[in-house]
Amino acid sequence: MKHIKLSDSAIEKKLENLQDWDFYDDALHTDFEFDNFKDCMSAMNRIAFECEALNHHPEWTNVYNTLDITLTTHDADGVTELDFKLAEAINKIVEVEE
Structure with missing residues (x-):
């Protein structure tokens, strides 16, 4: 499928309806801070399934x-509908983690 x-x-x-994301360099960007490494890795694993x-x-990247x-x-x-779909899914996953 061509995007x-x-x-x-x-x-x-x-972006007005997508909390915590910015647009620059032809991409969407965000960062999340978790309580600890384990919680961060847990979110990354859940995001990976999506x-x-x-x-x-x-x-x-994770530090x-x-x-x-x-x-x-x-x-x-550049940015397509697919990027927004994934960003929305990531936001839902991270909300659940926090």
Whole structure:
């Protein structure tokens, strides 16, 4: 399935309903801080299942209790609906963890 890159204005509008995410460098970005490493890894594992279900994978890094996530659709050279779908799922998972 071919994913269509969203316009900057469409992305900014969709971001109004997506808490804790920013748009820059043709990608969506967020970071989460957890109580400890174990809670962070638990969230990452739950997010991984969602990524597999959507067949869409983040660029992410974890340092102790902090998780940095970048979402972009490489075959579209930018942000697509798929990135927003995954971002919304990530927010739900992290809300449950906290």
